[in-house]
Amino acid sequence: MKIIVPMAGMGKRMRPHTLTVPKPLIPIAGKPIVQRLVEDIAKVCGEPVEEVAFIIGHFGQEVEKQLLKIAESVGAKGSIYYQEKALGTAHAILCATPSLSGNLVVAFADTLFKADFTLAGKKDNTIWVQRVEDPRPFGVVKLNAQNQITDFVEKPETFVSDLAIIGIYYFNDGEYLRQELQYLLDNDVMEKGEYQLTNALENMKQKGMVFVPGQVTEWLDCGNKDSTVFTNQRYLEYIKDTKLVADSASVVNSVIIPPVFIGENVKIENSVVGPHVSIGNGTHVTNSVVRNTIVQEHSKIKNANVANSMLGNHAGFEGRSLDLSVGDYNHITQ
Structure with a gap:
């Protein structure tokens, strides 16, 4: 075949x-x-x-x-x-x-x-x-x-x-x-x-x-x-019974609501993440709520309420609640 x-x-x-x-x-x-x-x-x-x-x-x-x-x-x-x-x-x-x-x-x-x-x-x-x-x-x-x-x-x-x-x-x-x-x-x-x-x-x-x-x-x-x-x-939802959180991920004072994928060296602090969130390698999430969202690699989310969104690689978002579509290397501060 x-x-x-x-x-x-x-x-x-x-x-x-x-x-x-x-x-x-x-x-x-x-x-x-x-x-x-x-x-x-x-x-x-x-x-x-x-x-x-x-x-x-x-x-x-x-x-x-x-x-x-x-x-x-x-x-x-x-x-x-x-x-x-x-x-x-x-x-x-x-x-x-x-x-x-x-x-x-x-x-x-x-x-x-x-x-x-x-x-x-x-x-x-x-x-x-x-x-x-x-x-x-x-x-x-x-x-x-x-x-x-x-x-x-x-x-x-x-x-x-x-x-x-x-x-x-x-x-x-x-x-x-x-x-x-x-x-x-x-x-x-x-x-x-x-x-x-x-x-x-x-x-x-x-x-x-x-x-x-x-x-x-x-x-x-x-x-x-x-x-x-x-x-x-x-x-x-299909793969929720498999291992979805990398061992190298750091989750501090935060709530993870599965199913959520968390990649290598991700840092999540003082945040609520999930359900239905995928976070790529090296991304940082701080003081935020993230739901139903794809975040790619080496991006940063801070002081934000994000839902139904996509953030690219090396992107950044800091601010209020939004439905986002942010490409690579873009940074938005509210």
Whole structure:
């Protein structure tokens, strides 16, 4: 089994946090989004993961090293490919052409999930979907009476289905997928100015390939600040029975309301932290109340009441109660 992870997007909806860090490396409950995604897929594969291929922009050597370590953590070879221009989902996947073979999972790195299925021995090509109230921002599918997918529609302006594609796909023939993606580029088949994976899927279906919908227990989006904070909350609930507080953390005259992740060398003094808070390595929290919040590494919170917020790396906040989204190296004093 192979895992293909397109993650070259600029993450505009997550700014300012993506100005210095690629969105898939923003931490959820102490681990980067993309690491959570790869680990969760590896758990449901039911067989060894041979390779994890990441399609990225030019994020730098440190990011690439981190991605290769994520692949190694699930016992797989790591591969790095580059998408030089944002030309759509089909183009992004095709950038990993040498890795498109055999059984594979394609998973876009801005979504996480919880599920109880196993992919081992699976014969049907599967597209995971979830019902949504507003399907317009998503690709959607329509089903027939046999629970097979009959239509793929990319970001419908009028209602055709509320079954949104969540960005996770299983293909039992990676070579065939590669051929259909290449067909789009060779024949300049574009939709809304991009090469769309849904067009390749439609062509494959027209040629007789059967696709079935997959169901997840929960779909967790990481598209913007509020959804990412909520995803952090849900993940902390999932892993609350594991060790979440580092031995090197110092908690003095403070109350910790679990579930809370506290990283290495964190200092918490005269504060109330939790529930649903993740605090990265080296961060200091003093005389504050912090709830339902992600704080990254080496940041400082003082004399503050913070909820439903994200603070980046080396950030600082001192002052009153606020709903915050503070990027790296920004300091706010009230």
